[in-house]
Amino acid sequence: MAKTQGRSSWLNALTMGGGTFFIALAAGYGSQFFLGKITSIILSFVLLLLIILAGILFDIIGVATAAAVEAPLHARAAKKIPGARQGLSLLRNADRVATFCNDVIGDASGTLSGAIGAVIILRLVGQHGTEDILISTLMTAVVAAVTVGGKALGKSFALRQANEIVFFVGRLLHAIEKVTGWQPIQNGSRKGRRQ
Known part of the structure; x- marks a missing residue:
């Protein structure tokens, strides 16, 4: 059992590391391409701000997923409210979601x-x-201040509104599934977070 968990941890770490490499490669190439086309300093700052905001938003999602509980989503899922099932899937894969949002996208x-x-x-x-x-x-100094300050505000918001944030992301995932048929998050095992 411990051996299987050890292998699973190594596989998860390798997957996340590889995912980070390819995401950073694609995003880095895309941003450098756009920067090459953008001659305005103001538009360059806008691109920089968008990337910082993306990191802050994903950090909020990661923290909310780690902090939320299942019970409110079970009530919504029982009423067949769109997004509740996807929100539960996020919570049941909280470790992977938090790692992806906070570490992969954040870094x-x-x-x-x-x-x-x-x-x-x-x-x-x-x-x-x-x-x-x-x-x-x-x-x-400005990039560090905006990033750290934004994440501090985001974490505070994520902890206060964890269940609502997870439900909102669940609704976005539901919309993606409806349009594309693709399920970004698969149902995981229950984590016992029902309080």
Whole structure:
């Protein structure tokens, strides 16, 4: 039993690590491609902000999934409310969902925001001939402050509204299933989180 759990943990870690690599690769290439096409510094900042916001949103989902309980979703699922079944699936796979949202997407968005910040710094230095050490220090500080501050606010919100956030994400997943037929989250085993 312990051997199987050990193998499962290793497989999960390898899957998440590989997933992070490919997500960061695809997102990094996409963002660099768009940055190459975008000549406006303002639009570059908008792209940077969107990537930081994506990291914050996924962090909220990860925390909410870890904090929510099944009972309210069972009541909604019994009434056949769309999204309740998908919300239960999120909770029954809470460890994987939290790892994906907080670590995979969180780390990828952190890496990307740093890379895009570096590109913006180079553009600002090139355009204004300003001292690059000052700009790079300010950019790093701003990106870190927005990311950490946003995640702190997000975590507080996620802990207060965990069940509603999970239900909202469940409704989004239900809409995706309805349109595409694809189930992003499969039903997992019960975790005993019914309180």
